[in-house]
Amino acid sequence: MIIKHDVVIVGAGLAGLRAALEASRYYDVAVVSKVFPTRSHSGAAQGGIAAAMGNVEEDHIDWHFFDTVKGSDYLADQNAAEVLVNDAIPAVYELEHMGVPFSRTPEGKINQRKFGGHTRNYGEAPVLRACFAADRTGHVLLHTLYDQCVKNNVRFYSEFFVTDILIKENIIRGLVAYDMIGGEFTTFHCKAMVFATGGYGRTYKITSNAHANTGDGLGILLRAGLPLEDMEFVQFHPTGLYRYGILLTEGARGEGAYLINNEGKRFMEKYAPKLMELAPRDMTSRSIQTEINEGFGINGEDYVYLDLRHLGEKKINERLPEITGFCRKIAGVDPVKEPIPIQPTAHYSMGGIPVTIDSEVLADGKSQKVEGFYAAGECACVSVHGANRLGTNSQLETVVFGRRAGKAIVEFLKENGTEKADLPEDQIKTSIDRVEGIKNNKGDEKVGVIRHELQETMMRKVGIFRDEQKLKEMLKKVRELEERAEHLQIDDKGMKFNTDLTEALELDNLLHFAEIIVSGALNRQESRGSQYRTDYPKRDDVNWLKHTLAFKKEGEFIFDYKPVVITKFQPKERKY
Numbered sequence: 131m132i133i134k135h136d137v138v139i140v141g142a143g144l145a146g147l148r149a150a151l152e153a154s155r156y157y158d159v160a161v162v163s164k165v166f167p168t169r170s171h172s173g174a175a176q177g178g179i180a181a182a183m184g185n186v187e188e189d190h191i192d193w194h195f196f197d198t199v200k201g202s203d204y205l206a207d208q209n210a211a212e213v214l215v216n217d218a219i220p221a222v223y224e225l226e227h228m229g230v231p232f233s234r235t236p237e238g239k240i241n242q243r244k245f246g247g248h249t250r251n252y253g254e255a256p257v258l259r260a261c262f263a264a265d266r267t268g269h270v271l272l273h274t275l276y277d278q279c280v281k282n283n284v285r286f287y288s289e290f291f292v293t294d295i296l297i298k299e300n301i302i303r304g305l306v307a308y309d310m311i312g313g314e315f316t317t318f319h320c321k322a323m324v325f326a327t328g329g330y331g332r333t334y335k336i337t338s339n340a341h342a343n344t345g346d347g348l349g350i351l352l353r354a355g356l357p358l359e360d361m362e363f364v365q366f367h368p369t370g371l372y373r374y375g376i377l378l379t380e381g382a383r384g385e386g387a388y389l390i391n392n393e394g395k396r397f398m399e400k401y402a403p404k405l406m407e408l409a410p411r412d413m414t415s416r417s418i419q420t421e422i423n424e425g426f427g428i429n430g431e432d433y434v435y436l437d438l439r440h441l442g443e444k445k446i447n448e449r450l451p452e453i454t455g456f457c458r459k460i461a462g463v464d465p466v467k468e469p470i471p472i473q474p475t476a477h478y479s480m481g482g483i484p485v486t487i488d489s490e491v492l493a494d495g496k497s498q499k500v501e502g503f504y505a506a507g508e509c510a511c512v513s514v515h516g517a518n519r520l521g522t523n524s525q526l527e528t529v530v531f532g533r534r535a536g537k538a539i540v541e542f543l544k545e546n547g548t549e550k551a552d553l554p555e556d557q558i559k560t561s562i563d564r565v566e567g568i569k570n571n572k573g574d575e576k577v578g579v580i581r582h583e584l585q586e587t588m589m590r591k592v593g594i595f596r597d598e599q600k601l602k603e604m605l606k607k608v609r610e611l612e613e614r615a616e617h618l619q620i621d622d623k624g625m626k627f628n629t630d631l632t633e634a635l636e637l638d639n640l641l642h643f644a645e646i647i648v649s650g651a652l653n654r655q656e657s658r659g660s661q662y663r664t665d666y667p668k669r670d671d672v673n674w675l676k677h678t679l680a681f682k683k684e685g686e687f688i689f690d691y692k693p694v695v696i697t698k699f700q701p702k703e704r705k706y
């Protein structure tokens with residue numbers, strides 16, 4: 131079956147919906163998503179969305195700009211970071227006017243809380259910058275944007291699993307998807323497309339990410355011969371619920387929670403005396419892991435405590451109802467009375483699809499665009515977060531750059547809107563054959579076993595601390611797993627809701643880019659942001675102040691580099 135729309139958007143998280151809303155003001159827009167839109171991972175976002183509104187105390191856009199660049203360990207492209215911070219305030223007001231129920235100050239303004247790395251006066255002390263709706267910010271943003279899209283007649287194709295894109299002569303033509311409900315392959319034919327497929331936390335065993343976060347968009351782009359940028363930078367969030375990885379928002383520390391070790395000490399005073407628990411995530415996660423490695427974990431185990439007790443029951447229930455509910459229901463811990471066991475959890479992918487500040491996908495990662503193709507949100511690398519993202523800057527990125535993608539498409543279609551370029555039949559066939567091949571494969575390997583081995587070894591060897599030996603071992607392991615994945619056995623031979631098959635497709639995507647994460651980390655002989663090499667513990671601006679680009683050509687990975695855009699803030703030593 132072939133379905134035609136002017137614009138097709140893959141992904142129904144905040145980035146996809148924001149782009150859809152913008153483009154649907156003028157064009158016929160479809161959103162394709164493998165999960166029901168409001169089940170996208172954006173809905174799990176807790177703590178807030180950054181904007182230097184100054185509603186509660188003095189704040190300035192330039193401070194936000196500085197914090198974002200310093201937080202990124204100077205790898206952010208400053209032209210992009212400037213767009214992010216400048217667009218932040220109008221973007222939040224726009225959301226408010228759409229009906230987002232933000233938490234309020236007593237006089238009725240949007241309330242703001244503290245978050246890691248967001249500071250007053252260029253690093254002096256934490257500042258109240260994150261706009262929030264209790265600890266359910268992503269939930270209310272996602273539902274509001276979904277409402278708005280429905281109102282604008284955006285057409286949704288839910289539970290369609292996109293397998294490949296169709297590009298010919300460097301022009302985007304459409305995509306192939308497996309319609310899980312109908313049980314058949316569907317081709318979408320369009321004039322412009324946005325990828326907003328989210329992150330890939332599921333490459334790791336302990337993660338805050340939804341099961342759907344398998345980075346499919348990135349695997350799809352690699353198969354299409356397009357590059358990925360800065361994939362070695364994977365953020366570990368400091369406070370995942372011990373053993374489960376479920377996120378306990380940084381908003382908890384923003385409200386004043388402490389991190390304590392087995393001696394009952396607030397150990398962050400050793401690592402970040404000025405910002406303490408509100409240091410950026412890369413530093414805080416490393417500090418927790420160091421405490422654990424040096425024997426200061428609680429009862430000698432792999433966790434420390436997040437302590438909320440001194441905040442008092444009223445504030446805890448009012449500001450942090452969601453996460454305290456998780457603690458009670460899942461871990462049997464009542465944060466009003468007991469400290470919460472936590473460990474760092476794989477959380478966010480700084481790298482992704484290289485794009486311009488108007489969200490246009492770059493075929494060579496540098497300047498050549500793919501006509502009609504855009505990417506935004508966590509799957510994209512624009513790069514506003516560089517080597518380490520600040521909390522609350524990601525939801526901001528989704529709405530700012532999703533909106534820009536929508537606007538760019540409207541402009542693009544004014545010139546290129548007359549007819550749809552033809553579909554490459556051979557590519558459609560190759561895509562369907564690949565999926566059928568996986569489904570009908572006769573082997574002795576199981577998806578779950580290979581995925582578990584990948585996640586478990588990535589956790590141990592490409593986690594918070596990395597070194598050459600562990601990375602080389604992991605490279606060998608990924609290649610072994612790739613080879614074993616050739617021998618998968620899919621038990622379900624049906625076509626309707628074949629989750630055995632979709633999990634195999636997700637695994638294929640995970641394995642496709644896992645090698646790039648590992649090789650990128652191995653190549654980068656320095657420590658910067660989330661990439662910490664114990665054998666190269668210093669940042670090396672002379673050799674490594676540059677972005678990694680990785681392509682897959684004829685089965686081999688090729689690496690290239692491009693300079694960082696520096697406009698205002700020269701790299702300095704990073705102290706907090």
Ligand SMILES: Cc1cc2nc3c(=O)[nH]c(=O)nc-3n(C[C@H](O)[C@H](O)[C@H](O)COP(=O)(O)OP(=O)(O)OC[C@H]3O[C@@H](n4cnc5c(N)ncnc54)[C@H](O)[C@@H]3O)c2cc1C
Pocket residue numbers: 140141142143144145146162163164165166167170171172173174175176177178179180267268290291292293326327328329338339340342343345346347377379477478506507508509521522523524525526528
């Ligand atoms: C627990 C948690 C809490 C967070 N809290 C915050 C916070 O407080 N503040 C903040 O700024 N950031 C936060 N983040 C990060 C932020 O929420 C995400 O980075 C952001 O929401 C990602 O949005 P997105 O639109 O790019 O992707 P997602 O919301 O992840 O959506 C991805 C979409 O792509 C679709 N998709 C993927 N693959 C396919 C395929 N093969 N076929 C079809 N569809 C596909 C999915 O169905 C989904 O609709 C948090 C993240 C997590 C995990």
